[in-house]
Amino acid sequence: MKKVGIIGSGNVGANSAFFIAENRTASVTLVDIKEGLSVGKALDILEAGPIRRYDTDIRGENSIEGIRDSDVVVLAAGRVRAPDQSRDELYKDNAPLILHLCEDIKRLAPGAVVINVVEPVDMITLLAQKTLGFDRMRVLGVGGLLSTTRLRYLISNFLGVSSREVTGMVIGPHRPSMVFLQDTIRVSGIPADKLLPPEAMEAIIEEVRKAGDTILQMAQRSTAYYAPSAAVAALVEAIVRDTRKILPVSIRLEGEYEVNGIAVSVPAQIGEKGAERVIPVRMSAREQKEFLAAANELCESLNRVTC
Amino acid sequence: MPRRKVSIIGAGNVGATAAYYVAEKVIADIVMVDVIEGMTQAKALDFLHAGPMRRYDVSIRGTSDFSEILDSDVVVITAGLPRKPGMDRMDLLKVNADIVKSAAQNIAKYSPNSTVIVVSNPLDIMCHVAFRTTGFAVQRVVGMAGILDSTRFRYFVAQELGCALTDVHAMVLGGHGDQMVPLPRFTTVAGIPITQMLDKSAIDRMVDRTRKGGAEIVAYLKTGSAYYAPAASVAEMVEAIITDRKTLAPCACYLRGEYEIENLFIGVPALLGKNGIERIVELDLEREEMNLLKESANAVRKGVDDLNTFFSLR
Numbered sequence: 318m319k320k321v322g323i324i325g326s327g328n329v330g331a332n333s334a335f336f337i338a339e340n341r342t343a344s345v346t347l348v349d350i351k352e353g354l355s356v357g358k359a360l361d362i363l364e365a366g367p368i369r370r371y372d373t374d375i376r377g378e379n380s381i382e383g384i385r386d387s388d389v390v391v392l393a394a395g396r397v398r399a400p401d402q403s404r405d406e407l408y409k410d411n412a413p414l415i416l417h418l419c420e421d422i423k424r425l426a427p428g429a430v431v432i433n434v435v436e437p438v439d440m441i442t443l444l445a446q447k448t449l450g451f452d453r454m455r456v457l458g459v460g461g462l463l464s465t466t467r468l469r470y471l472i473s474n475f476l477g478v479s480s481r482e483v484t485g486m487v488i489g490p491h492r493p494s495m496v497f498l499q500d501t502i503r504v505s506g507i508p509a510d511k512l513l514p515p516e517a518m519e520a521i522i523e524e525v526r527k528a529g530d531t532i533l534q535m536a537q538r539s540t541a542y543y544a545p546s547a548a549v550a551a552l553v554e555a556i557v558r559d560t561r562k563i564l565p566v567s568i569r570l571e572g573e574y575e576v577n578g579i580a581v582s583v584p585a586q587i588g589e590k591g592a593e594r595v596i597p598v599r600m601s602a603r604e605q606k607e608f609l610a611a612a613n614e615l616c617e618s619l620n621r622v623t624c
Numbered sequence: 625m626p627r628r629k630v631s632i633i634g635a636g637n638v639g640a641t642a643a644y645y646v647a648e649k650v651i652a653d654i655v656m657v658d659v660i661e662g663m664t665q666a667k668a669l670d671f672l673h674a675g676p677m678r679r680y681d682v683s684i685r686g687t688s689d690f691s692e693i694l695d696s697d698v699v700v701i702t703a704g705l706p707r708k709p710g711m712d713r714m715d716l717l718k719v720n721a722d723i724v725k726s727a728a729q730n731i732a733k734y735s736p737n738s739t740v741i742v743v744s745n746p747l748d749i750m751c752h753v754a755f756r757t758t759g760f761a762v763q764r765v766v767g768m769a770g771i772l773d774s775t776r777f778r779y780f781v782a783q784e785l786g787c788a789l790t791d792v793h794a795m796v797l798g799g800h801g802d803q804m805v806p807l808p809r810f811t812t813v814a815g816i817p818i819t820q821m822l823d824k825s826a827i828d829r830m831v832d833r834t835r836k837g838g839a840e841i842v843a844y845l846k847t848g849s850a851y852y853a854p855a856a857s858v859a860e861m862v863e864a865i866i867t868d869r870k871t872l873a874p875c876a877c878y879l880r881g882e883y884e885i886e887n888l889f890i891g892v893p894a895l896l897g898k899n900g901i902e903r904i905v906e907l908d909l910e911r912e913e914m915n916l917l918k919e920s921a922n923a924v925r926k927g928v929d930d931l932n933t934f935f936s937l938r
Contacts, residue, residue, distance in 0.1 A: 370679070478870045478895060482793060484815030501815025505872040506793040506807075507893060507905060555788075562788040563814035584814065586787065598816055 318374070319343040319557040322384030322426060324418055325394030326355040326377065328542035329434055329549070333391060334375055335362050336550035343557045344374035348383040349394075355379065381418070387426045389556055391549055392433040392445060394418060397540040400533055404437040404492065408622045411435055412444060419448035430556050430591040433567075434459045434549055436540075438491045439615060440622070442567045443580040453569040455591040460491030461565025461582030462548040467528045468502070471521045476512055478504055485509075486598065488565050488574075488582045493526045494611035495582075496604055555587035562587050563596055573597070576612045579619065627683075628652035628866050631693035631735065633727045634703030635664040635686065637851035638743060638858070642700060643684065645859035647671055651866045652697065653683040659703075661688050690730040696738045698865050700858055701727045701754060704744035706849055717749060717927065718934055724750045728757035739865050739900040742767045742876070743858060747800040749927040751876050751889035762878040763900040769800030770874025770891035772857040776837040777806055780830040785821060787813050795907075796834065796874055797891050798920030804891065805916045806831045810907065864896035871896045872905065882906055883914075885921050888928065 321337060323330045326349035334345045347355040355377030362375045376383065384390055395411040398404070415435060422431060431449065433442045433456065442458030449456060464487035473480035486501035502509040502518075510518060524531070532541040555562045565584050570576040573595045574583055585592035600608065630646055632639045635658035643654050656664040664686030671684050685692060693699060704720035707713075724744050731740055731754075740758060742765065744750040751767040758765065773796035782789040791814045798805035808827045811818050818827060833840070841850040864871035875894045879885040882904050883892060895903040909917065 478872050479864075481869075482872050484793060484812060486815050498815070500817070501812070503793070503810075503812055503815050505893065506795045506810035506812050507872070507907060508810075511908065512905065560788045560790075561786060563791050563816070584816070596816070599820055 319388040320386065321345045321389045321391065321553055321557070322387035322429070323347045323391040323393055324381070324384060325349055325392070326351070326358050327393065328539060329545050330391070330393035331358040331362075332542055332546035333393065333434075333549040333553070334358070336546055337553055338362055338366070338371045338373040338375055339369060340550060340554050341371050341373050342554045343389070344376075346376045346378055346383045346387070348378045348381055350379070352379050355383075381421045382425065384422070385425045387429050389553055390422050390426050390429045390431050391553070392418065392431065392435050392441075393549070395435045398436055398533065400537060404440075405618060405622050408437050408440050411441060412622075415441055415444055416448055419445055423449055429455075431456045432459065432549060432552050433457070434545055439567045439580045439582070440619060443569055443619070446569050446580065452591075453571070454593070456569070457552060457585075457587075457591060458491070458567025458580060458582070459545060459548045459552065460567040461487045461489070461495070462551065463545055464491070464495055464525050464528070465565055466544055466548060468497070468521065468525045471524055472502065472504070472509055472513070475517055475521060476504065476509075483509075486565055486584055487525065488584065489608050489611040490581045490615040491567065492611075492615070494607070494614055495526060496608045496611060497522050497525075498598055498600065498604060500601075501598065552587065556589060556591065559589040560587070561593065566592060568592055568595065570595075574608060576609070579612065579615055581612055581615060629655065629696045630698045630700070630862055630866065631655040631657060631696040632700045632702060633657045633693070633730075634701065634744070635660075635667055636702065637848070638854050639700070639702035640667045641851050641855035642702065642858040642862075643667070644671055645855055646862050647675075647680045647682055647684055648678060649859065649863050650680045650682055651863060654685070655692050655696070656684070656686045657688065657690055657693060658686075659688055664688065691734055693730065694734045696735040698741060698862050699731050699735055699738045700741045700743060700862065701750070702743040702858070703727055704750070707745075713746070713927075714930055714934075717746060717930055720744050720746075720750060721753050721931060721934060724753045725757050728754045732758045732760075739764045739766070741858060741861050743854065745800075746927055748876055748889045748924040749931050751878070752928055752931060755878060755889070762880070763902070765878065766861070766894070766896070766901055767800070767876025767889055767891075768854070768857050768861055769876050770796050770804075771860060772854050773800065773804050773806070773834055773837065773891075774874055775853055775857060777811065777830065777834040780833055781811060781813065781818055784826060784830060785813060795893060797893070798917055799890055799924040800876065801923065802835055803916075803920040803923050804835055805913065805920055806834050807907075807913060809910075861896060865898060865900060868898040869896070870902070875901065877901050877904055879904070883909075883917060885918075888921055888924055890917075890921050890924055
């Protein structure tokens with residue numbers, strides 16, 4: 318069985334381990350520098366197994382050594398955004414830790430596919446990819462996939478249809494300027510704009526843009542973690558089972574979508590090697606413009622924090 | 625809430641496999657009815673023996689007594705003969721119309737509040753028989769066809785593109801036969817229309833293979849026809865109704881003006897939930913797609929005329 322190492326046993330790390338256990342797709346080792354946290358969470362997950370019917374091997378370790386030889390490493394450490402904190406400030410908080418952890422990953426799991434869920438996700442994914450020196454297709458950030466699952470839910474909820482048949486694709490930076498590919502928003506293949514009025518579609522899109530903030534404002538002391546963890550588990554499953562699913566992930570672009578040198582979410586076919594290829598999707602002129610504007614905004618942010 | 629109950633009339637390969645798939649979903653107790661004494665009891669017992677390993681614990685009964693379908697939430701009609709060598713379409717229609725009519729009479733008698741899923745062939749015509757015989761509301765008689773045709777289309781698309789099956793959604797309208805209408809514009813991979821990913825000749829090839837999907841399997845088996853994919857399609861529809869899932873999928877529905885078609889069962893996108901067909905979605909079809917749908921409807925209408933002739937002869 319493939320092995321997944323999760324760095325950080327907070328809400329996102331632990332719930333990712335739990336969802337992966339339920340999927341029964343890989344064994345998991347949770348690591349955290351906080352003594353006992355990983356071991357306790359792993360034990361709790363294992364003890365739920367008889368009722369939840371999984372017998373996945375879940376371990377907790379106090380040392381980073383626990384990720385040794387992992388096929389997939391999930392970066393879920395660091396701080397989450399506080400209400401009113403800017404993404405630039407958060408980047409400055411998390412970057413030193415990521416630099417440090419990437420050295421550990423290089424040493425312990427040099428062949429792993431790395432999934433980053435640490436915010437600000439596109440900036441940290443780029444930092445991780447550069448620091449690791451791994452092929453860019455092996456360093457993926459959870460961004461568009463999370464917004465896409467939120468979009469799918471909101472569309473299904475509005476229409477009163479099952480979310481299983483709702484598709485969609487949210488790409489670009491994981492911030493309010495994210496881009497919604499209208500033509501991909503469909504129910505059983507039927508364009509959603511045929512089923513719901515334009516005002517409703519706009520309202521849903523606005524809700525997705527600020528979904529993370531909405532939950533942060535409600536919960537105050539924590540950010541969203543169920544949907545982010547579900548996105549991590551979906552990516553892990555696509556990798557370890559080599560499903561070749563097309564999922565929007567943050568990846569360092571080298572000319573695709575006319576963007577170079579930064580990581581933002583684009584649709585990619587996911588398999589055992591990480592992203593096997595970036596999928597080009599036809600965009601409207603407006604979407605293309607939005608995408609480039611959002612990428613520029615992210616570049617400016619990167620310039621600010623690296624100066 | 626009382627336990628939910630699904631009855632399946634006809635315990636051949638499609639009926640029995642559908643019972644198995646429904647059992648695995650653990651959403652309802654199951655009654656299988658077949659006129660052949662003993663066979664349904666045997667199959668039910670065999671399924672029950674597998675339960676501890678397959679982890680379902682619903683009640684499964686086999687019987688030849690129709691009264692046991694009493695108060696079912698959903699009744700599936702799979703009974704009927706397959707077409708045999710030397711039999712023409714009209715012969716098959718006559719034999720199965722009588723079988724479906726008898727099943728429908730029993731449904732009206734014992735499960736007057738159920739939703740009926742028709743599987744027997746020729747499908748669209750047998751939907752008419754069940755609809756007329758039960759006298760049920762149009763929302764509560766639905767035919768299984770498009771969901772099967774589209775699952776085949778989805779499989780072919782995934783194979784062709786080397787992508788994940790679960791990313792593919794497809795829409796196939798029209799009657800269940802050579803004149804079905806697969807719609808590539810509404811067939812997508814992760815929401816991306818296949819018309820952006822495949823050239824026309826590849827799409828045409830898959831459309832053609834979908835139309836002949838049933839025949840391809842018959843050609844291999846020689847003495848039988850497909851039943852795993854048909855049974856899986858039945859189970860999907862049963863689940864949508866029993867669990868009120870609001871699944872949008874192509875089903876044979878009785879149209880009253882939708883798609884400019886009057887008083888005819890034909891495959892269209894429908895929302896399935898606890899009330900049966902809760903909504904029919906009308907797509908903006910291009911002229912060529914609309915023409916194909918109308919041709920398909922004409923073929924079904926001819927079958928209904930044959931049916932009327934047959935019943936009036938007696």
